[in-house]
Amino acid sequence: MIFVSGTDRAIQRHRKRLRLVTKLTAARQRCGGSLYRVIAIDLASAGAILAEKIAWRRLIRQRPANVHQARDKAMYLIGLSLSGRATLSGRDIAEIRTRSKGFENSLKALLQKQPCPPDGRQGPDGSGSQTGDSSLAEIGDQDRARSVARQS
Numbered sequence: 001m002i003f004v005s006g007t008d009r010a011i012q013r014h015r016k017r018l019r020l021v022t023k024l025t026a027a028r029q030r031c032g033g034s035l036y037r038v039i040a041i042d043l044a045s046a047g048a049i050l051a052e053k054i055a056w057r058r059l060i061r062q063r064p065a066n067v068h069q070a071r072d073k074a075m076y077l078i079g080l081s082l083s084g085r086a087t088l089s090g091r092d093i094a095e096i097r098t099r100s101k102g103f104e105n106s107l108k109a110l111l112q113k114q115p116c117p118p119d120g121r122q123g124p125d126g127s128g129s130q131t132g133d134s135s136l137a138e139i140g141d142q143d144r145a146r147s148v149a150r151q152s
Contacts, residue, residue, distance in 0.1 A: 017052035070103035
């Protein structure tokens with residue numbers, strides 16, 4: 001039996017809404033003559049965009065229960081950001097960082113391709129911090145810099 005976590009559901013919900021917005025946008029561009037069809041697609045697009053924004057907020061605010069959920073969420077958000085389909089604002093990054101307390105070093109290890117400890121806590125006191133407090137934004141910036149360096 002496969003257990004689906006809240007984070008997995010939030011990612012799937014956002015992915016589904018984003019796919020719908022993309023399909024409706026393409027349909028709108030293909031739509032030619034009928035004014036009623038254009039209006040119907042525009043109304044459906046507005047509803048889909050609203051649903052996608054709500055799913056995005058829920059995904060950002062979702063608190064991961066363990067290191068695996070934190071990694072899944074980070075990888076999904078980084079993938080969206082790198083693909084250009086979503087932009088993480090400073091407020092979003094601060095919210096993600098707050099919600100991912102205790103998993104910073106595991107996420108850092110993931111992005112630096114270092115082996116992650118099995119329990120997701122690195123500090124001797126269980127605080128999740130050994131070398132200092134690093135934000136997901138700093139980790140993401142480092143990862144983007146490495147990927148740009150690899151491409152050139």
